[in-house]
Amino acid sequence: MLPVDEQLKVITSGTMQIVPLEELKKKLEKGTPLNIKLGVDPTSPDLHLGHAVPLRKMRQFQDLGHNVTLIIGNGTALIGDPSGRDSTRPPLTEEQVEANAKTYVEQAMKVLDPEKTQIVHNGDWLKGLNLAEMLKLMSQFNVARILEREDFHNRYTEGKSIALHEFIYPVLQAYDSVVVKADLEMGGNDQIFNLLAGRDLMRAMGMEPQVALTMPLLVGTDGHKKMSKSYGNYVGLTDEPADMYGKVMSITDELVPLYWRLCSTADMDKLDAIDAAFADGSADPYALKRELAANIVDLYHGEGAGAAASAAFDAQFKRAEAPAEMPEFPVSVAEVNDEGKVYLGKLLVEVGIAKSAGEARRLVDGGGVKINGEPVAPKCYNVDPALLSAGTTVQSGKKRWARLV
Amino acid sequence: MLPVDEQLKVITSGTMQIVPLEELKKKLEKGTPLNIKLGVDPTSPDLHLGHAVPLRKMRQFQDLGHNVTLIIGNGTALIGDPSGRDSTRPPLTEEQVEANAKTYVEQAMKVLDPEKTQIVHNGDWLKGLNLAEMLKLMSQFNVARILEREDFHNRYTEGKSIALHEFIYPVLQAYDSVVVKADLEMGGNDQIFNLLAGRDLMRAMGMEPQVALTMPLLVGTDGHKKMSKSYGNYVGLTDEPADMYGKVMSITDELVPLYWRLCSTADMDKLDAIDAAFADGSADPYALKRELAANIVDLYHGEGAGAAASAAFDAQFKRAEAPAEMPEFPVSVAEVNDEGKVYLGKLLVEVGIAKSAGEARRLVDGGGVKINGEPVAPKCYNVDPALLSAGTTVQSGKKRWARLV
Numbered sequence: 001m002l003p004v005d006e007q008l009k010v011i012t013s014g015t016m017q018i019v020p021l022e023e024l025k026k027k028l029e030k031g032t033p034l035n036i037k038l039g040v041d042p043t044s045p046d047l048h049l050g051h052a053v054p055l056r057k058m059r060q061f062q063d064l065g066h067n068v069t070l071i072i073g074n075g076t077a078l079i080g081d082p083s084g085r086d087s088t089r090p091p092l093t094e095e096q097v098e099a100n101a102k103t104y105v106e107q108a109m110k111v112l113d114p115e116k117t118q119i120v121h122n123g124d125w126l127k128g129l130n131l132a133e134m135l136k137l138m139s140q141f142n143v144a145r146i147l148e149r150e151d152f153h154n155r156y157t158e159g160k161s162i163a164l165h166e167f168i169y170p171v172l173q174a175y176d177s178v179v180v181k182a183d184l185e186m187g188g189n190d191q192i193f194n195l196l197a198g199r200d201l202m203r204a205m206g207m208e209p210q211v212a213l214t215m216p217l218l219v220g221t222d223g224h225k226k227m228s229k230s231y232g233n234y235v236g237l238t239d240e241p242a243d244m245y246g247k248v249m250s251i252t253d254e255l256v257p258l259y260w261r262l263c264s265t266a267d268m269d270k271l272d273a274i275d276a277a278f279a280d281g282s283a284d285p286y287a288l289k290r291e292l293a294a295n296i297v298d299l300y301h302g303e304g305a306g307a308a309a310s311a312a313f314d315a316q317f318k319r320a321e322a323p324a325e326m327p328e329f330p331v332s333v334a335e336v337n338d339e340g341k342v343y344l345g346k347l348l349v350e351v352g353i354a355k356s357a358g359e360a361r362r363l364v365d366g367g368g369v370k371i372n373g374e375p376v377a378p379k380c381y382n383v384d385p386a387l388l389s390a391g392t393t394v395q396s397g398k399k400r401w402a403r404l405v
Numbered sequence: 406m407l408p409v410d411e412q413l414k415v416i417t418s419g420t421m422q423i424v425p426l427e428e429l430k431k432k433l434e435k436g437t438p439l440n441i442k443l444g445v446d447p448t449s450p451d452l453h454l455g456h457a458v459p460l461r462k463m464r465q466f467q468d469l470g471h472n473v474t475l476i477i478g479n480g481t482a483l484i485g486d487p488s489g490r491d492s493t494r495p496p497l498t499e500e501q502v503e504a505n506a507k508t509y510v511e512q513a514m515k516v517l518d519p520e521k522t523q524i525v526h527n528g529d530w531l532k533g534l535n536l537a538e539m540l541k542l543m544s545q546f547n548v549a550r551i552l553e554r555e556d557f558h559n560r561y562t563e564g565k566s567i568a569l570h571e572f573i574y575p576v577l578q579a580y581d582s583v584v585v586k587a588d589l590e591m592g593g594n595d596q597i598f599n600l601l602a603g604r605d606l607m608r609a610m611g612m613e614p615q616v617a618l619t620m621p622l623l624v625g626t627d628g629h630k631k632m633s634k635s636y637g638n639y640v641g642l643t644d645e646p647a648d649m650y651g652k653v654m655s656i657t658d659e660l661v662p663l664y665w666r667l668c669s670t671a672d673m674d675k676l677d678a679i680d681a682a683f684a685d686g687s688a689d690p691y692a693l694k695r696e697l698a699a700n701i702v703d704l705y706h707g708e709g710a711g712a713a714a715s716a717a718f719d720a721q722f723k724r725a726e727a728p729a730e731m732p733e734f735p736v737s738v739a740e741v742n743d744e745g746k747v748y749l750g751k752l753l754v755e756v757g758i759a760k761s762a763g764e765a766r767r768l769v770d771g772g773g774v775k776i777n778g779e780p781v782a783p784k785c786y787n788v789d790p791a792l793l794s795a796g797t798t799v800q801s802g803k804k805r806w807a808r809l810v
Contacts (some may be wrong), residue, residue: 078537088544126536127535127537128536129535130532130533130534131480131483131533131539132483132532134536134539134570134573135484135570139496139568139570140568140569141569142567142568143552143569143571143572144561144564144566144567152548156548159549161547161549162549163543163545163546163547164543164545164546164548164551164572164576165540165541166548167569167572168543171569172536
């Protein structure tokens with residue numbers, strides 16, 4: 001394992017809080033792999049870059065040689081984490097949770113190293129808890145302390161309902177830490193109460209308490225609100241490469257260093273260099289944003305996908321020269337012939353760009369015909385039908401346009 | 406069944422609150438027996454007249470033809486009812502609860518009609534509750550509402566700890582009402598929150614909600630604090646007849662009508678007559694107190710025990726003529742002879758009342774010798790050793806005394 005100082009440089013990168021840092025140092029100094037815990041309630045099947053922030057941190061722990069346990073909260077999902085909420089979550093069915101969990105793991109494994117990840121389901125130990133065991137756990141918790149939590153406190157003082165079962169969430173999450181014997185639990189910065197609850201419960205049960213590590217909630221592409229599907233400011237982990245690339249390109253320049261640190265696979269030296277360049281004004285935000293977008297697309301779609309998305313991004317900009325309004329035709333006008341191709345001599349007539357097949361062929365040979373902004377090579381009168389789908393533009397020069405719909 | 410009005414006269418007698426009375430009337434008007442619920446947590450093996458107040462009300466329901474279910478809280482005892490408490494109860498072991506439950510039922514059956522009482526244990530349905538079921542129940546409860554309870558509110562605002570498991574108590578008690586399909590639940594006046602919680606949960610689960618009936622907490626023999634073993638102002642249901650009689654005799658005159666109403670077996674006409682006599686000043690508090698004491702002793706020790714206790718009470722007062730200090734002798738001075746008797750000719754000499762056996766016999770024949778205030782008949786020189794135990798006084802006339810110790 002790396003020396004403790006070097007490990008800490010990676011571990012602390014981008015974090016909000018580590019409570020207490022001294023204990024983490026002591027744990028690392030033992031020189032044996034730590035148990036790192038992340039619990040997730042698969043309440044939504046679609047993950048975004050915000051969800052991936054703690055997963056990235058987990059991956060860093062894996063790369064440092066530590067053990068990583070991902071707890072699928074199929075037990076806690078019966079409640080739904082009230083952290084940061086201003087109202088009670090609707091409960092999920094068992095089936096929803098299972099389906100979401102499956103999708104979650106698939107997505108999470110794009111970030112984590114599957115070989116080095118232990119996946120467990122807290123339903124395995126939570127669902128079998130009986131009344132006496134539940135009560136014993138609850139008896140370790142103090143009502144006033146739970147009510148001090150910012151979210152509960154706000155709801156209580158504003159007269160908004162808190163259902164009693166929501167108070168049980170931190171108890172169960174804490175018990176998970178006892179079961180997996182966590183050395184460190186990580187979460188978003190709205191999780192600090194739950195993480196410290198785990199610390200308290202482990203201590204009460206005579207165990208070495210876990211360290212709490214929180215990551216910031218990622219700001220969405222709008223630069224204001226936290227990334228969330230409901231705000232429409234998110235980059236989904238399963239977004240198509242072009243979408244993903246384009247969405248990352250839409251973030252404001254100030255967000256570039258933060259996204260590099262929290263979302264990319266860059267190493268510490270690279271991240272520090274980017275920070276320094278932004279600090280002294282020497283950074284090229286546009287270039288760094290394009291590099292960032294490619295890095296993120298590579299991460300989620302495989303090496304090389306970033307470069308392809310970058311090229312597609314450029315092509316998209318060329319298409320952007322097309323007029324906003326143009327004649328539209330159903331895709332069916334692009335008839336596929338016996339050779340499995342679409343004959344442009346016919347198509348260009350159908351969409352009114354040429355008056356005859358002969359004119360159409362001459363336009364192609366003149367190099368002025370483009371499909372989706374990409375020029376058709378001279379003499380190539382037969383094109384692949386895959387190029388001609390709904391939304392495809394067909395043009396001759398800058399004036400004659402048609403769109404398939 | 407009696408007409409609803411007549412039933413209500415009995416049912417409302419001595420109650421604190423019936424919420425809502427109108428619903429109780431409607432339930433009674435159906436003309437079928439109601440399910441009356443009383444839940445008890447056998448936390449203490451010794452019952453007193455205060456515990457018996459709701460049991461007496463249950464008995465009245467039985468006598469009116471209703472079904473009575475006594476719920477032994479071996480499940481809820483895992484928590485311990487926080488009602489009216491200013492700190493967390495220590496939990497009981499399974500064994501303590503079982504032992505207490507057995508003793509409780511034995512004592513309760515002196516008040517209830519055993520033939521007409523259904524006894525169930527809520528551990529039967531509570532201990533098997535799993536997490537999902539618990540959470541579903543808890544989700545029906547509102548944290549703010551529970552915190553409004555006077556006891557919790559006081560502890561919360563005074564900074565005294567409330568353990569989270571204490572919040573679960575009303576949830577479980579409410580669930581008991583769902584399970585036994587209670588039409589009415591009764592309890593002490595510190596129970597109103599728990600009883601209404603049952604009402605709410607039944608309604609939330611689509612059932613006809615129970616009516617809540619509370620009885621006052623009985624004031625102890627001191628006339629100030631509620632009856633409680635820890636205040637030493639209680640009359641235990643298993644107290645010996647003489648003790649029980651004497652303790653009831655020690656209550657203040659003002660308490661007499663209340664004790665008659667809450668603790669005796671008197672019918673409504675008698676109770677109303679006593680109230681009226683106290684109201685117009687025609688009552689003889691001493692005579693009514695003696696009659697009350699006999700009634701209560703009869704109730705707990707069987708018909709006729711009251712009269713015997715009354716006689717013993719008088720005898721005790723005769724003993725009370727004895728001087729506060731007198732020579733004391735070990736019980737062993739009362740030697741048992743071959744006939745299994747104690748010869749007074751010897752005993753009176755031993756304790757210094759007579760100088761010789763002859764004088765002793767003459768004192769007996771003169772009728773001046775008394776044992777515990779009861780005269781020894783002339784010529785009866787040999788007495789049963791059972792009469793001569795520790796505390797027994799032996800006297801000749803009013804001047805010569807001895808006590809065995």
